[in-house]
Amino acid sequence: MLEPSSTAQADLHGGRSPWGGDGLYRPRVAPLSQSLKTDVLVVGGGITGSLAAQHLAARGVDVTVVDREQPGLGSTAASTAMLQWEIDCTLGELTGFYGFDRAAQLYRHSVAAVQGLAGLVEGLGVDCAFRPRSTLYISAGEAGPSALRDEHLLRLRAGLPGLLLDHADLLSRFGIDRAAAILSPGSADADPLLLSWGLLRNAQARGARLIDAMVTAYHDAPGSVTVETDGLFVIEARHVILATGYVMPDFVRSEIHRTASSWAIATVPQQRGTLWPGDELIWEASQTYNYARTTVDGRIIIGGEDDDTVDPALRDEKMPAKSAKLADSLTTLWPAADPIIDFSWSGAFGETDDGLPLIGPVPGMPRILAAYGYGGNGITFSFMASRILAELCAGHREGWFDTFAIDRPSPAD
Numbered sequence: 001m002l003e004p005s006s007t008a009q010a011d012l013h014g015g016r017s018p019w020g021g022d023g024l025y026r027p028r029v030a031p032l033s034q035s036l037k038t039d040v041l042v043v044g045g046g047i048t049g050s051l052a053a054q055h056l057a058a059r060g061v062d063v064t065v066v067d068r069e070q071p072g073l074g075s076t077a078a079s080t081a082m083l084q085w086e087i088d089c090t091l092g093e094l095t096g097f098y099g100f101d102r103a104a105q106l107y108r109h110s111v112a113a114v115q116g117l118a119g120l121v122e123g124l125g126v127d128c129a130f131r132p133r134s135t136l137y138i139s140a141g142e143a144g145p146s147a148l149r150d151e152h153l154l155r156l157r158a159g160l161p162g163l164l165l166d167h168a169d170l171l172s173r174f175g176i177d178r179a180a181a182i183l184s185p186g187s188a189d190a191d192p193l194l195l196s197w198g199l200l201r202n203a204q205a206r207g208a209r210l211i212d213a214m215v216t217a218y219h220d221a222p223g224s225v226t227v228e229t230d231g232l233f234v235i236e237a238r239h240v241i242l243a244t245g246y247v248m249p250d251f252v253r254s255e256i257h258r259t260a261s262s263w264a265i266a267t268v269p270q271q272r273g274t275l276w277p278g279d280e281l282i283w284e285a286s287q288t289y290n291y292a293r294t295t296v297d298g299r300i301i302i303g304g305e306d307d308d309t310v311d312p313a314l315r316d317e318k319m320p321a322k323s324a325k326l327a328d329s330l331t332t333l334w335p336a337a338d339p340i341i342d343f344s345w346s347g348a349f350g351e352t353d354d355g356l357p358l359i360g361p362v363p364g365m366p367r368i369l370a371a372y373g374y375g376g377n378g379i380t381f382s383f384m385a386s387r388i389l390a391e392l393c394a395g396h397r398e399g400w401f402d403t404f405a406i407d408r409p410s411p412a413d
């Protein structure tokens with residue numbers, strides 16, 4: 001576990017990622033110069049807090065965001081920002097855990113979340129290199145053509161889009177030499193830092209406060225929550241949303257969550273016409289998978305090589321070896337690539353036993369709500385969290401929200 005009071009943004013990632021442009025779109029942050037009251041206090045100004053704040057502000061809620069460092073420069077800056085509706089657990093695995101109906105419903109909510117995010121970015125005109133993308137889910141390791149066919153059939157039964165490709169189709173249409181793949185529309189990619197900053201700026205334009213402060217203690221009372229900060233002042237809120245990323249306060253306990261590490265590289269811009277045909281998001285159908293995407297300036301990003309390292313220094317020490325492995329994987333996947341590396345980075349990564357996020361009230365503290373979207377779909381889940389938690393703050397509850405309960409047991413139990 002990452003220690004909540006001492007884990008800084010610098011511990012959440014190392015190296016350098018390609019995001020944020022020249023930093024011009026960074027939102028302005030104010031100091032906490034007096035105690036204040038607000039309807040909803042969002043703790044954490046990464047992509048999760050940004051989505052929550054923007055949505056609440058758009059609904060006319062009085063919202064305050066606090067971050068103890070620079071908004072966006074935590075895990076969000078390390079993300080590879082593949083915005084997929086396909087989640088880390090296949091529909092088959094999720095069906096094994098929770099039954100077909102519930103699993104299919106979750107997948108459909110995930111499709112709706114990416115659609116919602118696309119509509120939001122377009123509607124607000126957020127300048128964040130957002131591009132609708134298809135995905136190629138390619139066979140790897142144990143997951144060969146028959147596993148992909150089973151998954152594809154289950155997805156069709158759930159009403160999800162996608163096309164099964166055999167080796168010949170995949171090679172002739174995409175130039176990728178794997179035994180099979182599922183090609184699916186409806187995902188996207190973006191610059192996660194520009195996305196987060198754009199949403200925060202939009203929230204600010206609608207009246208949200210963005211404050212530089214560290215929350216040090218939470219006091220949950222029947223009608224409100226009062227938080228202490230590292231300064232002289234307190235903030236009182238009707239609800240608090242915890243969007244602190246992989247650094248969870250001690251009182252948020254989940255038996256199904258663990259922290260790991262992940263690595264990524266971005267190549268130099270490739271020569272025009274040498275990338276795969278539709279710049280699809282490519283990911284492997286294996287438990288710990290590698291994945292690849294492109295960027296608007298023609299780079300290839302390839303990431304993965306996940307392991308259970310938690311110590312930030314050890315994680316960063318592994319960066320040269322992990323980067324070299326990722327470059328090798330790229331050469332195997334796409335031999336035409338120029339594998340010269342321009343950016344190389346690492347990050348803390350959270351996982352749960354069922355691949356689903358932790359969203360909802362903290363047990364015993366009904367006014368404190370968690371928004372922890374873990375795994376390779378962190379951003380899709382953050383979008384879901386923003387919608388679910390806004391409903392909960394407004395006193396509306398739907399049955400499917402409980403799927404993400406933070407005290408749910410492991411499905412393996």
Ligand SMILES: Cc1cc2nc3c(=O)[nH]c(=O)nc-3n(C[C@H](O)[C@H](O)[C@H](O)COP(=O)(O)OP(=O)(O)OC[C@H]3O[C@@H](n4cnc5c(N)ncnc54)[C@H](O)[C@@H]3O)c2cc1C
Binds near residue numbers: 048066378
């Ligand atoms: C290498 C890598 C690749 C990834 N790839 C993808 C991907 O392709 N697609 C995808 O969807 N997801 C991906 N993810 C996951 C995704 O990036 C994360 O889920 C997401 O960035 C988490 O955002 P966040 O806002 O919750 O956390 P953060 O960005 O870490 O923000 C949390 C903020 O809370 C602040 N904070 C913490 N404690 C306090 C406190 N006590 N008081 C005040 N402020 C506090 C921190 O300063 C920080 O700014 C990836 C992650 C990594 C590391």
